[in-house]
Amino acid sequence: MLKYSIVVPFHNEEDNVTTLYDRLKGVMDQVGETFELVFVDDGSRDRTYRLLEEIAAVDSRVMVIKLRRNFGQTSALAAGFDHAQGEFILAMDGDLQHDPQEVPTFLAKLEEGYDVVSGWRVARVDNVMLRQIPSRAANWLMAKLSGVDIHDFGTTFKAYRREVIQNIPLYGEMHRFIPALASWYGASICEIPITIVEREHGKSHYGISRTFRVFFDLLTIRFLLKYMTRPLHFFGTIGALGMMGGTFMAMWLLVLKVATGQNIMLLHGPLFVIAGVLILAGVQMMGIGLLGELQVRHFHTANNRAPYAVDRILRLRSSEESLLQ
Template sequence: MEKSDNSQTGPQISVVVPFYNEEANVEELYRRLKKVLDKLKRTYELIFIDDGSTDKTPEILQKIYEKDELVKIIRLRKNFGQTAALQAGFDFAQGEIIISMDGDLQHDPEDIPLFLAKMNEGYDVVSGWRKKRVDNLFLRRIPSLVANRIMKWLSGVEIHDFGTTFKAYKKEVIKKVHLYGELHRFIPALTSRTGVKITEIPIKNVVRQRGKSKYGLSRVRRVFFDLITVKFIISFIDRPLQFFGLIGVIFGSIGFAIAATLTIGFYFFGWSIRENLGNLILSVFLMMMGLQLVMTGLLAEILSRVYFATHKVKIYSVEKILSREKPPAEFWN
């Protein structure tokens, strides 16, 4: 059994890997991670999350845990999705630097030292950049290119590849991020609102050799709505009234201008209300819509305050934890 030299203050590095039906890749990825991390001469932990796998992934992870005390296993009750699995791993991780990556061997553990070297330059988040992608052109590369350019424009974060899971974070940065939906791919954008230093490094993009890909065109629709969500979170999550209120004022002002024009025309130029009934209805509709949007903004403002005071609801449910150490207190909060 591997002996841990982690100090009481916790490991220096945590590697978080979610798995879903990856029985063909688990052992190989584990061996390659051990080979790379053992060379670093730094304390570390491996956190493997079984996201409700229905193949032999749980059994393989169990065997790995039994022979290596640096491995911690989190088994979720069902398949909650990659975002929830990563959130569980981030909540559990204790390393000063937390690295996330996929479990399908498309991320090369040999790139981990490159992330650490960049973190040593003072960055808070280092994102991988699949500069030379080998994915399917129409199913993966083109949708990804469009989404990345939109996200770069919306967030102002100067990186090329938001979508890859292969990233490194300072503990104090990622612990403050609360994920839901499928927002894991946009963590750099979510953290940018707090002023953290973000950069990227080129990484290898390896063709999947074993197992079945979990991605397809069905993800495009979800990514589109996630882009809107991320933009709202970055710019308006703590001041939603400015978003809804601005739109409401615009609609209300247009409606008021139409109504004012009709009023002046009626009293001073003899316009017929009957002939302008459509415009009158439009003006009333726009003013009511504007009022409703302002009220929505006020309600969202209140909900935003409640969110920041009470956002402790987990987006995952743990069935079992395999760890020789007590989980961090915040994992249960």
């Protein structure tokens, strides 16, 4: 097995591909261990894939995965993780804002025994109002909700042990919450400061709309961390409270009817309706909880369904591998 896998998703980064490859290769050659570079083309419309194809044609340590369309960063990372062969896996962006010179620091922390090493963008260079302030608020809230004490969940620049990252299902935009999901599996997590520089070429794919989506994802993560394996505890509690409240109201109205002979619908019609709605809603919530339990069972059944579709995979076989064929 290879020692290290470096996974890099690209989307319309033709100006950065060759430079990043040269820098990464130079850094990993100095590390002195076996490695591979897993480059994922996430449906680029420029010359990104052509350049990656040229790189893979001359370097057997490079694997290029071409997705059929733009599936998004999380799916591109999932494709890279699924095909990576290294014992330790590091992910980074392909826009040169992540400095390859910092890769050995991540790898050293993994060697110390940590399962997840997360980058911390201490001094950010993006827009203060549109990016930095919303990001800090989201990171603070995420740390409180997940119980993982790190400052920066959003950066892609992270390193993982293979057995940890392969146990985490990735879909939607969940890549930023990998530390929180890994903590559910008992992973040890640390954080190291990283330097972020201005993009040398190309245009950022991030905007304020992405920040708003993060807050919705926070609710999902909170639910997953606390009730992922026991959804009936969440929905069942709400359902039980609803049924108890509705039943109490209905019993009180029944006693009132028997004791006083009042016209309940005329005098207490709204309360009677509320009681019926609470009981019905409670039953429905209990049913949702039971359906959730079935989904959990399905989740823990191997289905091997990936959130992406691969068009082709390129890799030049080394001379040693050719001799063994």
